[in-house]
Amino acid sequence: MMALLLAAVLAxxxxxxxxxxxxxxxxxxxxxxxxxxxxLAGVVPAALLGLALGVLVTRPSGRALRPAADAFAAAxxxxxxxVAVALAVPAMGFxxxxxxxxxxxxxxxxxxxATVAALEAVPPEAxxxxxxxxYTPAGALREVELPLAWPLVLGGLRVALVLAVAxxxxxxxxxxxxxxxxxxxxxxxxxxILVLQGAAATASLAFAxxxxxxxxxxxxxxxxxxxxxSPASSAGAAQSRKP
Amino acid sequence: xRAGEVGRxxxxxxxxxxxxxxxxxxxxxxxxxxxxxxxxxxxxxxxPAALVAVVLAVPQRLPAWLGAPAAxxxxxxxxxxxxxxxxxxxxxxxxxxRAGLGGGFWLGLVAGAALVVARxxxxxxxxxxxxxxxxxxxxxxxxxxxxxxxxxxVVEYRAREAVVHAAxxxxxxxxxxxxxxxxxLAVPLAWAGFRRPGAAGPVGAALGAVQVVPAIALxxxxxxxxxxxxxxxxxxxxxxxxxxxxxxxxxxxxxYLALPLWRSxxxxxxxxxxxxxxxxxxxxxxxxxxxxxxxxxxALPVFAGGLRVAVVQAIGLVTLGGLVGAGGLGALVFEGLAQFAxxxxxxxxxPIMALAxxxxxxxxxxxxxxxxxx
Numbered sequence: 001m002m003a004l005l006l007a008a009v010l011a012x013x014x015x016x017x018x019x020x021x022x023x024x025x026x027x028x029x030x031x032x033x034x035x036x037x038x039x040l041a042g043v044v045p046a047a048l049l050g051l052a053l054g055v056l057v058t059r060p061s062g063r064a065l066r067p068a069a070d071a072f073a074a075a076x077x078x079x080x081x082x083v084a085v086a087l088a089v090p091a092m093g094f095x096x097x098x099x100x101x102x103x104x105x106x107x108x109x110x111x112x113x114a115t116v117a118a119l120e121a122v123p124p125e126a127x128x129x130x131x132x133x134x135y136t137p138a139g140a141l142r143e144v145e146l147p148l149a150w151p152l153v154l155g156g157l158r159v160a161l162v163l164a165v166a167x168x169x170x171x172x173x174x175x176x177x178x179x180x181x182x183x184x185x186x187x188x189x190x191x192x193i194l195v196l197q198g199a200a201a202t203a204s205l206a207f208a209x210x211x212x213x214x215x216x217x218x219x220x221x222x223x224x225x226x227x228x229x230s231p232a233s234s235a236g237a238a239q240s241r242k243p
Numbered sequence: 244x245r246a247g248e249v250g251r252x253x254x255x256x257x258x259x260x261x262x263x264x265x266x267x268x269x270x271x272x273x274x275x276x277x278x279x280x281x282x283x284x285x286x287x288x289x290x291p292a293a294l295v296a297v298v299l300a301v302p303q304r305l306p307a308w309l310g311a312p313a314a315x316x317x318x319x320x321x322x323x324x325x326x327x328x329x330x331x332x333x334x335x336x337x338x339x340x341r342a343g344l345g346g347g348f349w350l351g352l353v354a355g356a357a358l359v360v361a362r363x364x365x366x367x368x369x370x371x372x373x374x375x376x377x378x379x380x381x382x383x384x385x386x387x388x389x390x391x392x393x394x395x396x397v398v399e400y401r402a403r404e405a406v407v408h409a410a411x412x413x414x415x416x417x418x419x420x421x422x423x424x425x426x427x428l429a430v431p432l433a434w435a436g437f438r439r440p441g442a443a444g445p446v447g448a449a450l451g452a453v454q455v456v457p458a459i460a461l462x463x464x465x466x467x468x469x470x471x472x473x474x475x476x477x478x479x480x481x482x483x484x485x486x487x488x489x490x491x492x493x494x495x496x497x498x499y500l501a502l503p504l505w506r507s508x509x510x511x512x513x514x515x516x517x518x519x520x521x522x523x524x525x526x527x528x529x530x531x532x533x534x535x536x537x538x539x540x541x542a543l544p545v546f547a548g549g550l551r552v553a554v555v556q557a558i559g560l561v562t563l564g565g566l567v568g569a570g571g572l573g574a575l576v577f578e579g580l581a582q583f584a585x586x587x588x589x590x591x592x593x594p595i596m597a598l599a600x601x602x603x604x605x606x607x608x609x610x611x612x613x614x615x616x617x
Contacts, residue, residue: 006452064247068361078599080559082459083592086576090585091346166457173566173580183463187566192467199464203456210455 042103054115114156261351507549
């Protein structure tokens, strides 16, 4: 709730100067829609990939890939989003391309990490019990492990989405039209109103993303708590802050 | 086929793909796009040999002490042949002509290096150290022999050597200042949260909220906010505080570092087993003695983990300082981006990545030491 409130306040800060000669509110809203669309378009395939990879490296057959996945995650963390966007420019040119590439890269990591951590936090007895009851390994994964792991995975999704909003803002440096555009324009023309509007709008969108995913996680935890009363899910929701 | 083998085989395929993609391009000057050649065309004699050597690291059946050095030799061959091919391709051209590295080169290099690292993981610690020393020595010798001098990236570096070195030092200074400021903020807050657990919740929420703000927004927003503050309190100006320059960069970066530091200090302090603390107290130790003798040794490994995250983040985040006039390696990246000069961008970006990876590895080593002794 706190995050959504902050998002609303920041949105007001971003939009108000528009009526007094700042960046026009209509264009700001258009950029916000583009920004949100871009972040989602990048984060959804990345999250699916991260989830799939996370499941893969926790299966007995894929366990040997685990060190490689960890190394990949650590290496990607060493490359800040700005640098990733900048490095993609020579290969893809100015525009949406570099940003989408960076979004894909940064979307995978948090979801992969959260999925691995969540699946490892599932008590082995739960899986063994499901297998003893006659579930196939795939069935146990779908019906037992993933539902128990879901709240922690949602935490990873939230981090990925907030990171995607930030990365899309940086994409303005590489020519993508996002809420970072007023910031870059303002910095170039020494127009501090524009900088403040862009910054407030970007932060507002990030808080909105955080708030929505937190609400979703709360809903999932409440439902999970009723249906299976699992200790893993409530513990997961409590400790799922940023990595 | 084992999964590790599958992963290494994939890396080998990536090296092959890199050799098929644009490897080396020759352009009339540093800004114009050049005519690109694939790896098999640019380094025709070395490419197949290097590929075979690199792929020796794939099979599990081949021992690691054979596979890893073979892959390392393959990567070194790729580097050497590329340097020579660049020098050869520039012969007879105007001095402004540049031989630039293509995307295929970087893809092949990263995948090849990853293969070496992946195969070396099966070696004992001593073997890995020898291999790493050998790799560094080879790189140093090749550099000293002038193998890479014809490459556009190195030409760009030679033209701006002083600027790059100054930017590197400035980057480290900015990151260090931000880290110091964040420690000044986080350690007392964590201590207060440890003494009064009720205070920890709101502090955590506030520091967590900062994490949600996109970095570019916080860096940029600090300029008008600091300008407003300076207009209200002009005396701050005499302290060297400015709305543009290092102040917004250090403040914003410190804001992001505060959470991992605060959390790790608090986590470390509370890591001590209450029973051990009670036993120490019963033995007549003072509160300060308990903190020094019982809590700190247990807290250090946890704190080192938080410090590692903070240092890696500091090195990355300070990059955005280039946008707000703070300088550092980020300034090179943004200048390159504005000029569409890939080499200039890389001159800023490569040291940032190298610094972050080196800091990560060094503090990880420290963590293992602390974890082992505790």
